[in-house]
Amino acid sequence: MTPQATVSNAFTVDLEDWFQGLTSTNPLVERWPEMESRVVPATDFLLGILRQHQVTATFFVLGYVADHYPALIEKIAAAGHEIGIHGYYHRFVHKLSPDEFKEEIERSIQAVYAITGEMPLGHRAPYFSVNARTPWALDVLQEKGLSYDSSYFPVRNMLYGFPEAPRFPYRMNGRNFVEFPLSTLRIGSINLPMSGGFYMRTLPYFFLHWAIARLNRAGHPAILYHHPWEMDTGQPMRAATPRERLTHYHGRRSLPGKLHRLFDAFRFVPLRQLMEDVRETAVTPHTADLQTQGA
Numbered sequence: 001m002t003p004q005a006t007v008s009n010a011f012t013v014d015l016e017d018w019f020q021g022l023t024s025t026n027p028l029v030e031r032w033p034e035m036e037s038r039v040v041p042a043t044d045f046l047l048g049i050l051r052q053h054q055v056t057a058t059f060f061v062l063g064y065v066a067d068h069y070p071a072l073i074e075k076i077a078a079a080g081h082e083i084g085i086h087g088y089y090h091r092f093v094h095k096l097s098p099d100e101f102k103e104e105i106e107r108s109i110q111a112v113y114a115i116t117g118e119m120p121l122g123h124r125a126p127y128f129s130v131n132a133r134t135p136w137a138l139d140v141l142q143e144k145g146l147s148y149d150s151s152y153f154p155v156r157n158m159l160y161g162f163p164e165a166p167r168f169p170y171r172m173n174g175r176n177f178v179e180f181p182l183s184t185l186r187i188g189s190i191n192l193p194m195s196g197g198f199y200m201r202t203l204p205y206f207f208l209h210w211a212i213a214r215l216n217r218a219g220h221p222a223i224l225y226h227h228p229w230e231m232d233t234g235q236p237m238r239a240a241t242p243r244e245r246l247t248h249y250h251g252r253r254s255l256p257g258k259l260h261r262l263f264d265a266f267r268f269v270p271l272r273q274l275m276e277d278v279r280e281t282a283v284t285p286h287t288a289d290l291q292t293q294g295a
């Protein structure tokens with residue numbers, strides 16, 4: 001066992017269909033039923049890889065998917081994975097009013113609770129869109145009974161980002177609520193994204209391994225993210241913009257091999273398990289302090 005294997009990381013999955021994650025097809029909710037749903041076979045493929053390595057993950061489930069494919073959610077929960085929420089219609093949180101966000105959260109909690117009989121603990125915003133423009137979002141989540149969020153992505157890119165956010169998990173000041181930012185690599189004064197999606201599909205394995213080991217050596221968990229459509233080579237290519245062709249479709253074939261190697265090399269637990277560690281340390285560091293930490 002390598003030294004970094006003593007630190008637990010989290011592999012998280014944003015469970016949605018390909019057309020719900022694409023910004024060009026996402027708003028066409030009334031046309032979703034005509035689009036080819038691939039979420040069940042794509043998730044089955046991922047569940048097979050996780051089972052092979054006995055990795056338990058956190059699945060942030062879109063409420064719409066839970067309502068349409070309850071058997072899939074049952075299967076994921078029965079395999080021991082954690083079920084969290086990912087909104088109902090996969091909308092940008094910063095484009096919603098606080099009341100609209102509340103409604104999305106209530107509806108997605110209900111959709112999941114109706115299947116699992118358990119209150120979800122965690123939330124991941126669609127497009128990581130909880131940021132400086134949504135100062136009310138974490139209050140809403142706590143008010144609705146959730147215990148943690150994992151939406152801060154301390155980078156800047158074309159679609160999302162919250163570059164000034166803390167880089168590491170922390171418990172909010174005086175509250176029983178944890179934020180798990182998506183992992184980044186700090187080089188000089190820049191946070192580089194590496195923890196999932198397009199970056200994990202595009203970056204070579206040795207780099208991903210090095211970046212996660214570097215975080216773990218500094219005592220930090222890596223918080224990784226994935227979407228089932230990212231390994232689905234059979235999904236339709238329609239309706240994609242040039243940006244989407246790159247960020248949505250590129251690198252799909254190389255990803256399964258990378259996941260096999262990562263799951264062999266590192267330890268992964270569901271986020272709810274990591275939350276306990278953050279509570280124990282009960283640190284609420286300043287954003288500025290976090291930004292200057294190593295790794």
Ligand SMILES: [Zn+2]
Pocket residue numbers: 014015016021086090125126127
């Ligand atoms: Zn999503």
